[in-house]
Amino acid sequence: MIDHPRILVLFGGATLFGQERGNIEAISALRDKGAKILCLIRQDEWSNHVAPALSARGLSYLKVPYVDPGSPRRWRSILLRSPIQFIRANFAFWRISRAFRPTHVHAFNPVYVLNFLVSLSLHRIPMVYRMGDEPILHNWIWRTLWKFVIWRTDHFVVNSQFVGRSLMATGVIPDDITVIYNAPPRRDPYLSTSLSLDDKPDVAIITYVGQITELKGVHVLIDAFRIIALEFPNARLHIAGRISQWIGDAWARQLRDSVSADERLRERVVFLGDIEDVARLFSKSRVHVTPSLFNDPSPNVVMEAKQQRCPSIVFPNGGMPELVDDGIDGAVCHESTAQALATKLRYYLGNPEAAQCQGEAAYQSLTKLRIPQFANNWLEVYRRAADGDASGVKYSSVKTSHEPQI
Known part of the structure; x- marks a missing residue:
C-alpha cells in the first residue's frame, strides 16, 4: 500500500469555476496528507487564473500544451486544428512522468484525458477520475471518448449520489465508485x-x-x-x-x-x-x-x-x-x-x-456529509487505486461517504 502517493494532475482548466475549485480542494487535502502533487496546466498566456490559485495553496505545477477545444459545438476540430500541440502535449507527459515518477494520475475532464490520449494508453499508471458532472454523451464521438475514460480509469470519485447513478448508467459498476461530497473551497x-x-x-x-x-x-x-x-x-x-x-x-x-x-x-x-x-x-x-x-x-x-x-x-x-x-x-x-x-x-x-x-x-x-473526513476519504481512494490491478481488473471500495447508498 502506498502511503505517500505521487499524483500527476491533468489540470487543463483556464478559469476557476466549481469544477476547478472542487479539484483544488481534493488535491490540497491529499497534499496535506503527505502526497506529492504536480499539476499539468495550460501554457497559454491568456490562461492566467489557475496558476495563482495553485500557488496560493502551495501546489506545484508545470505548464504544458493543451489543445484548445474552442466551442463545444466545433470540438471535432480539436486535433485537426492543433496536431502539433497534441504531439507536444504527449511528449511533455512522457518527459515529466520520467522525472516525477507518478504513482497515480488524477483527471476530471474528458477533454484533458483526450489531450494525453497516447501517453495514457501507453503508461498504465493507476488513474483516479473525479466526476463533478454527468458524463457528456450527446454524440457518438463523445461516447467513444467516454468509453476510453471508463477503460482507463481505475476508480471514480463522484461528488453526489446523483452523479454516481449517472455514471452507473454508462456501465461503471458500484464497486468502482466512491461518493465524496465537496469540501467548502478555501478562498482568498x-x-x-x-x-x-x-x-x-x-x-x-x-x-x-x-x-x-x-x-x-x-x-x-x-x-x-x-x-x-x-x-x-x-x-x-x-x-x-x-x-x-x-x-x-x-x-x-x-x-x-x-x-x-x-x-x-x-x-x-x-x-x-x-x-x-x-x-x-x-x-x-x-x-x-x-x-x-x-x-x-x-x-x-x-x-x-x-x-x-x-x-x-x-x-x-x-x-x-x-x-x-x-x-x-x-x-x-x-x-x-x-x-x-x-x-x-x-x-x-x-x-x-x-x-x-x-x-x-x-x-x-x-x-x-463527512466533510471532516474529506482528506482521509481521498487518501483511502488513492491507496486502494495503488493496490488495484493496472490491467483493468477492478477492486472493491467504500461505496459512499454519506448515506444513502448509491
Whole structure:
C-alpha cells in the first residue's frame, strides 16, 4: 500500500469555476496528507487564473500544451486544428512522468484525458477520475471518448449520489465508485475588491453566489424576489458573480440592466461582481439560494453557506436535494418556479429565529456529509487505486461517504 502517493494532475482548466475549485480542494487535502502533487496546466498566456490559485495553496505545477477545444459545438476540430500541440502535449507527459515518477494520475475532464490520449494508453499508471458532472454523451464521438475514460480509469470519485447513478448508467459498476461530497473551497478574500454590505440589524440579505447564467436560474430568483419585495421592505438581494464585457456575459449584462431599469428593484437588488470574500457575505445573510434549473450535481456554494451557518434554498434538481434536509437545515422547493421559491423566501424572511436555527443545523450537517473526513476519504481512494490491478481488473471500495447508498 502506498502511503505517500505521487499524483500527476491533468489540470487543463483556464478559469476557476466549481469544477476547478472542487479539484483544488481534493488535491490540497491529499497534499496535506503527505502526497506529492504536480499539476499539468495550460501554457497559454491568456490562461492566467489557475496558476495563482495553485500557488496560493502551495501546489506545484508545470505548464504544458493543451489543445484548445474552442466551442463545444466545433470540438471535432480539436486535433485537426492543433496536431502539433497534441504531439507536444504527449511528449511533455512522457518527459515529466520520467522525472516525477507518478504513482497515480488524477483527471476530471474528458477533454484533458483526450489531450494525453497516447501517453495514457501507453503508461498504465493507476488513474483516479473525479466526476463533478454527468458524463457528456450527446454524440457518438463523445461516447467513444467516454468509453476510453471508463477503460482507463481505475476508480471514480463522484461528488453526489446523483452523479454516481449517472455514471452507473454508462456501465461503471458500484464497486468502482466512491461518493465524496465537496469540501467548502478555501478562498482568498484579498484577491477581490472590498465587499460593501448593508450591516443594519433590520436588513435581511438574500444571497446568490455563482455564475450569472440562464441555466443557473438567477432570473427566477429575481422574479421570486419581486413577488415578495413589497411584503418585506427590509429584504435585500445580493448577487455575486462575474459580469464582464466578454461576449459570454451578454445575458448577465442584460439581466443587470433590466434590474437597473426597474424602479421597484434597482435599490434593493445589488450585483456585487466576482468576489472572493464569500464567507463574510454568507455570515451576513439570512438565507442563501441556489436556483439551478438544470441537474446541478453538487454546488460548492451550498457547502460554503453551511460553513457560515447560513441555510440554503435549492431547487429539486440533480444532486442538490442530497445536500439540504428540507425544513431542517434549509429548504428544497417542490418545483423550479419563482412562485415556489417566493414561498420559501417568505418563510425565512418572516421567521428570523427559524432561519438562525436552520443555519446552525446546516453547519452541523457538514459532519453528516463527512466533510471532516474529506482528506482521509481521498487518501483511502488513492491507496486502494495503488493496490488495484493496472490491467483493468477492478477492486472493491467504500461505496459512499454519506448515506444513502448509491
